[in-house]
Amino acid sequence: MGYIEKNIKDIREDFPILSRPGFIYLDSAATSQKPFVVLEKMDWVYKNLNANVHRGIYKIAEDITEEYERSRKEISGFINASESEIVFTRNTTESINLAAYMLLQKLKRGDRIVTTLLEHHSNFLPWKKIAKIAGLNLELVKVTSEALIDEEDFEKKIENAKVVAFTHVSNVAGTIVDVKRLARKAKERGAFVLIDGAQATPHMKVDVSNLAVDFYVFSGHKMLGPTGIGVLYGKKDLLEELEPPFTGGEMVKEVHKDGQSWNDVPWKFEPGTPNYVGSIGLAEAVRYIKKIGIDQIETYEKKLSEYLLENVGNIKGLRYAGPKNNRAALLAFEIKGVHPHDVAAYLDMKGIAVRSGWHCAQPLQEELGFSNGTTRASLYFYNTFSEIDKLRTALEELVNIV
Amino acid sequence: MSYFFYENVMDHYKNPRNKGKPDSYDTEYGDSNPTCGDNVKIYIKIEANRIKKIGFEGNGCALSMASASLMTEMVDGESLDNALKISEKDLMNELGIKELGPNRIKCVALPVKVLKMAIISYISKQNS
Numbered sequence: 001m002g003y004i005e006k007n008i009k010d011i012r013e014d015f016p017i018l019s020r021p022g023f024i025y026l027d028s029a030a031t032s033q034k035p036f037v038v039l040e041k042m043d044w045v046y047k048n049l050n051a052n053v054h055r056g057i058y059k060i061a062e063d064i065t066e067e068y069e070r071s072r073k074e075i076s077g078f079i080n081a082s083e084s085e086i087v088f089t090r091n092t093t094e095s096i097n098l099a100a101y102m103l104l105q106k107l108k109r110g111d112r113i114v115t116t117l118l119e120h121h122s123n124f125l126p127w128k129k130i131a132k133i134a135g136l137n138l139e140l141v142k143v144t145s146e147a148l149i150d151e152e153d154f155e156k157k158i159e160n161a162k163v164v165a166f167t168h169v170s171n172v173a174g175t176i177v178d179v180k181r182l183a184r185k186a187k188e189r190g191a192f193v194l195i196d197g198a199q200a201t202p203h204m205k206v207d208v209s210n211l212a213v214d215f216y217v218f219s220g221h222k223m224l225g226p227t228g229i230g231v232l233y234g235k236k237d238l239l240e241e242l243e244p245p246f247t248g249g250e251m252v253k254e255v256h257k258d259g260q261s262w263n264d265v266p267w268k269f270e271p272g273t274p275n276y277v278g279s280i281g282l283a284e285a286v287r288y289i290k291k292i293g294i295d296q297i298e299t300y301e302k303k304l305s306e307y308l309l310e311n312v313g314n315i316k317g318l319r320y321a322g323p324k325n326n327r328a329a330l331l332a333f334e335i336k337g338v339h340p341h342d343v344a345a346y347l348d349m350k351g352i353a354v355r356s357g358w359h360c361a362q363p364l365q366e367e368l369g370f371s372n373g374t375t376r377a378s379l380y381f382y383n384t385f386s387e388i389d390k391l392r393t394a395l396e397e398l399v400n401i402v
Numbered sequence: 403m404s405y406f407f408y409e410n411v412m413d414h415y416k417n418p419r420n421k422g423k424p425d426s427y428d429t430e431y432g433d434s435n436p437t438c439g440d441n442v443k444i445y446i447k448i449e450a451n452r453i454k455k456i457g458f459e460g461n462g463c464a465l466s467m468a469s470a471s472l473m474t475e476m477v478d479g480e481s482l483d484n485a486l487k488i489s490e491k492d493l494m495n496e497l498g499i500k501e502l503g504p505n506r507i508k509c510v511a512l513p514v515k516v517l518k519m520a521i522i523s524y525i526s527k528q529n530s
């Protein structure tokens with residue numbers, strides 16, 4: 001037995017919401033639950049240390065600034081980046097939009113952007129938007145019927161591409177993409193590479209120093225942190241070179257009527273008062289994850305994932321999206337003759353929280369032939385094998401009713 | 403209790419009434435729910451300001467499809483004025499549902515909205 005299995009009871013007690021009687025939370029891909037330490041830390045900051053960050057001369061203004069920058073250090077260490085490479089945003093979506101607007105200055109009419117059919121809408125629509133603004137061509141790499149990136153098509157499309165953006169882990173199919181290898185291929189062709197790590201950083205070790213990427217993005221709220229804090233990791237040289245697309249306070253050194261000088265990186269990309277309490281909360285979440293051990297999380301979730309597939313994946317009349325192995329601990333599926341919302345409503349009656357619909361990845365689901373969308377159960381390390389059993393029992397009951 | 407176990411819901415869902423497009427009709431209207439993708443289209447044949455025939459097509463959860471089916475039954479033969487008075491609450495009463503959350507109420511509201519739009523577009527065409 002691994003660390004998590006041995007301590008699962010204590011771990012669950014760290015999460016206040018998990019003590020709700022009869023509540024089975026299987027929607028962590030949408031957002032994770034939060035442990036006491038994160039909530040208490042943020043509460044403590046608001047009660048004892050609240051002042052706007054940067055430039056205050058009084059004591060707590062200096063203390064909060066130090067705490068804020070310490071949170072950046074903690075988070076940068078978690079993905080093995082340097083502090084100056086961590087730009088705080090609201091979430092993955094804002095990070096991708098920001099990166100797209102940053103890259104806009106490097107692109108010209110006719111240039112090609114490549115993303116894939118595996119993407120969440122947030123790694124598709126921002127590219128579509130800047131393509132429209134600047135007259136760029138956007139191409140989507142195909143996926144196989146098991147929702148793996150079609151590598152032949154990938155090789156073809158990245159040729160001469162200026163930007164290549166793809167996900168690390170699919171939020172619908174659970175596909176774990178070999179980002180190390182694919183990013184290198186794209187980088188070798190001279191493209192800017194962005195990886196959507198929203199479903200990866202909560203669950204597995206990510207080391208950006210080991211990846212040929214220019215940008216790596218993720219959301220705090222999916223990894224035990226609060227809502228409203230996300231990260232855009234960018235390579236330092238590139239961040240220094242790029243102009244900030246958005247301007248205002250905090251991001252400048254000097255402003256005169258006829259000119260200004262931008263602040264250093266990463267602050268020049270953080271106009272306005274940042275969500276400092278959020279980033280401090282996220283740093284606390286990172287400490288909590290480190291205490292459990294990201295390797296332990298990865299190992300335990302691998303077992304959950306296999307158990308989920310073996311016990312739920314084979315229910316009669318159920319068809320799931322994605323590969324048969326090496327997948328994240330989530331399962332998006334349809335049940336023959338039952339609308340995905342009805343599946344979710346039935347499970348809700350049993351106290352099981354899942355999500356249904358398009359999961360912000362309509363092109364992928366349509367490609368895979370799920371014309372009404374799917375119902376998705378997504379797990380985190382605080383979930384248990386017995387919760388998967390309960391999911392299976394409820395789904396079997398449902399299949400018998402309809 | 404979940405709407406799933408209301409007999410009326412499952413009955414209308416499994417055996418929808420007035421499903422399909424009638425051979426002839428005077429007005430039609432379709433719409434969808436962006437949050438969940440439910441869609442409903444309604445066709446109405448009208449004679450002397452009464453609903454002579456009504457049919458629906460659609461795709462969605464049990465609640466939205468049952469609501470559409472039941473609604474067509476309730477307004478069949480009614481005057482346009484009466485049909486315009488139907489509300490989500492009426493459908494819920496008829497289905498035996500007391501309460502629905504803000505997301506699920508949209509499933510009941512969709513067919514009602516589509517019916518009204520079909521009638522209104524007919525009336526405004528007549529008047530112009």
Ligand SMILES: Cc1ncc(COP(=O)(O)O)c(C=O)c1O
Pocket residue numbers: 029030091092093094120122123167169170171196198199219360
């Ligand atoms: C793969 C992936 N990318 C992007 C996002 C968007 O994240 P957020 O809503 O936090 O911006 C999500 C979350 O739903 C996701 O699963």
